[in-house]
Amino acid sequence: MPREVRERQMVDAAVEVFARRGYRTASMDEIAELAGASKPLVYLYLNSKEDLFSACIRREAEALIAAVRAAADPAAPADRRLWHGLRGFFAHTAAHPDGWAVLYCQARSHGEPFALEVAALRQRLVDVVTQLIADTARDGGCVKPLPGEEVSGLAHALVGAAESLAGWSNARTGSGGPGHSDREAAETLMNLAWAGLENLANGRRWAPARP
Amino acid sequence: MPREVRERQMVDAAVEVFARRGYRTASMDEIAELAGASKPLVYLYLNSKEDLFSACIRREAEALIAAVRAAADPAAPADRRLWHGLRGFFAHTAAHPDGWAVLYCQARSHGEPFALEVAALRQRLVDVVTQLIADTARDGGCVKPLPGEEVSGLAHALVGAAESLAGWSNARTGSGGPGHSDREAAETLMNLAWAGLENLANGRRWAPARP
Numbered sequence: 001m002p003r004e005v006r007e008r009q010m011v012d013a014a015v016e017v018f019a020r021r022g023y024r025t026a027s028m029d030e031i032a033e034l035a036g037a038s039k040p041l042v043y044l045y046l047n048s049k050e051d052l053f054s055a056c057i058r059r060e061a062e063a064l065i066a067a068v069r070a071a072a073d074p075a076a077p078a079d080r081r082l083w084h085g086l087r088g089f090f091a092h093t094a095a096h097p098d099g100w101a102v103l104y105c106q107a108r109s110h111g112e113p114f115a116l117e118v119a120a121l122r123q124r125l126v127d128v129v130t131q132l133i134a135d136t137a138r139d140g141g142c143v144k145p146l147p148g149e150e151v152s153g154l155a156h157a158l159v160g161a162a163e164s165l166a167g168w169s170n171a172r173t174g175s176g177g178p179g180h181s182d183r184e185a186a187e188t189l190m191n192l193a194w195a196g197l198e199n200l201a202n203g204r205r206w207a208p209a210r211p
Numbered sequence: 212m213p214r215e216v217r218e219r220q221m222v223d224a225a226v227e228v229f230a231r232r233g234y235r236t237a238s239m240d241e242i243a244e245l246a247g248a249s250k251p252l253v254y255l256y257l258n259s260k261e262d263l264f265s266a267c268i269r270r271e272a273e274a275l276i277a278a279v280r281a282a283a284d285p286a287a288p289a290d291r292r293l294w295h296g297l298r299g300f301f302a303h304t305a306a307h308p309d310g311w312a313v314l315y316c317q318a319r320s321h322g323e324p325f326a327l328e329v330a331a332l333r334q335r336l337v338d339v340v341t342q343l344i345a346d347t348a349r350d351g352g353c354v355k356p357l358p359g360e361e362v363s364g365l366a367h368a369l370v371g372a373a374e375s376l377a378g379w380s381n382a383r384t385g386s387g388g389p390g391h392s393d394r395e396a397a398e399t400l401m402n403l404a405w406a407g408l409e410n411l412a413n414g415r416r417w418a419p420a421r422p
Contacts, residue, residue, distance in 0.1 A: 022322070024322075079417070079419065080419055083417075083419060108319060108320065109319065109320055109321070109322055109326065110320070111233070111235075111320055115320065149395075150395075150399060152379070153376060153379065153380070153395070153396065153399040154399055154402075154403055156375045156376055156378075156379040157372040157373075157375055157376045157399060157400055157403055158372065158403070159375060160371040160372045160373075160374055160375020160376065160378075161368040161369065161371045161372040161375070162368075162371075163371055163375070164367045164368055164370060164371020164372070164374070165364055165367055165368045165371065167367075167371075168363070168364065168367040169364070184360075184361075184364070185364065187416075187417075188361060188364040188365055188368060189368055190417050191365075191407050191410070191411055191416055191417050192365055192368055192369070192403075192404055192407040192408065192411075193403055193404065193407055194407060194417045195406035195407040195409075195410050195417065196402050196403040196404055196405060196406040196407055197403065198406075199402070199406050200402055200403075205398075205402055206290070206398075206401050206402050206405045206406065208290065208291055208294060
């Protein structure tokens, strides 16, 4: 079997074990067994538990970014671009709950260097959303472009909302609770955020009504 | 000096040191010195580094919840209730960046029992927002009440957005970047989320335009 395939099997097994047991409790014995490989071979290919965990984070991060990018149709109007991006995000996180748990629970819980890798992933998601909001404002014929600061804040808010919703949705599914499908998660966030983004793109802002 | 006052000084010092150094690197010597107390007295009052860290989490969590609750005026219309709640949240996280860092960076990064305490805080914030969204739907004369599942998803999304925005805003301020004031953070989130919530309360949902 080519090394590439073997390594992929090892990382598959590791994602599952890290997600289920947590980074510290996960054992290389269990990972090797699940991968159908010997423990010395896992060390030969992936070097150490720390490097194996980093490999899991990198692979899952790339897969999530790729899923979001693949879902977006750059020729669609802005609302459909956001909708497709959200559909891609939630479909991926729902289909890969172990990968999601490694990225957003395990990796953030074990300090450097793992937290830095997740921060880099997050920044890439924020960049995708920042571009989308800037495009929305432009397509909306925004008379005065939105300040970069505001676009950046909106992008961070939207990514935080998506992360939170994915975690909640996966936790419910994982605990056997009444399911909230990935389509429903995308609809929830679209309903929460689109009207506001469209308003901003058209220069309409919320202001408190006078009492 | 009464024990209560002494303990408060110790927790004040601990929040500052934990935020700056991280849980593992923080030294009880530095905390004692900053609190102007002897190390044996810190151990006598707060027992251990772990208990002291837990005390920091609990105090900062209570303070944040209290700030959000105090800001909301239950008699105001729904948009102003959300606005005041957001103002309270961002004013508090901006004024207490060390407390925020302990809650959202340090506590989440060091496993149980700390992560559980932060999860409990988060649930209380989600509960406050869930109630607010349910009230909004009712005030909006929502013909058909929003499903509980959807309200819960919206609340998780909104809390995730607020956390993400607070982290971004504090990181910018901390790094000496161009400031994004806590009022601007509240405005950003209000502009992002209010129109969507109002639409939902009035039975208006986003649907993709036919191509």
